[in-house]
Amino acid sequence: MKSENIEKSCFRFTEKLLYNYSEMGSHIENLEYDIKNLKAGKKVAIRAIRYDDIRTSQTYNISRQIENEVIDMVAYVQDLEIEVYKEKRLKKQLDKAINNLNPIRKQIIEFRYIKEMGWTEMALELYHDEKTLRKYKNQAVKSIAVELFGSKVFKEEEPNLFDMLAI
Numbered sequence: 295m296k297s298e299n300i301e302k303s304c305f306r307f308t309e310k311l312l313y314n315y316s317e318m319g320s321h322i323e324n325l326e327y328d329i330k331n332l333k334a335g336k337k338v339a340i341r342a343i344r345y346d347d348i349r350t351s352q353t354y355n356i357s358r359q360i361e362n363e364v365i366d367m368v369a370y371v372q373d374l375e376i377e378v379y380k381e382k383r384l385k386k387q388l389d390k391a392i393n394n395l396n397p398i399r400k401q402i403i404e405f406r407y408i409k410e411m412g413w414t415e416m417a418l419e420l421y422h423d424e425k426t427l428r429k430y431k432n433q434a435v436k437s438i439a440v441e442l443f444g445s446k447v448f449k450e451e452e453p454n455l456f457d458m459l460a461i
Contacts, residue, residue, distance in 0.1 A: 312407035
């Protein structure tokens, strides 16, 4: 993949992250809520041993099935905890990148992606014409992309963009 294509991919990917920025916080809260409930046993559906059924295996296999269910649940909780860590880290990186922008570019990012304002509304609010706002928006997104992906953006190979985040 050519470096222009990689730059475009990173730009588009960064825009997608910014468009979903508001939902990241609620997604993290939902994951933490699920973890809390799983650890408290509220969402656990481990079945008890039933002795009234027809015997299908040796007795030690029954407890092994339940042990496997518990092990699977613990592994699932660990996977959720890893996902929460990655999501929090990504949100923190985005926060840092947005806060490093100059004030006008920061406002443009907040208005365009977080508050989802239109260009005309932004132009009236920020006292700039639409063309200038679009130029500033592109510069801001590129700046955020460089902060997220670093110099890897300019490599010639085709990267997986999530892997490049190094979360």
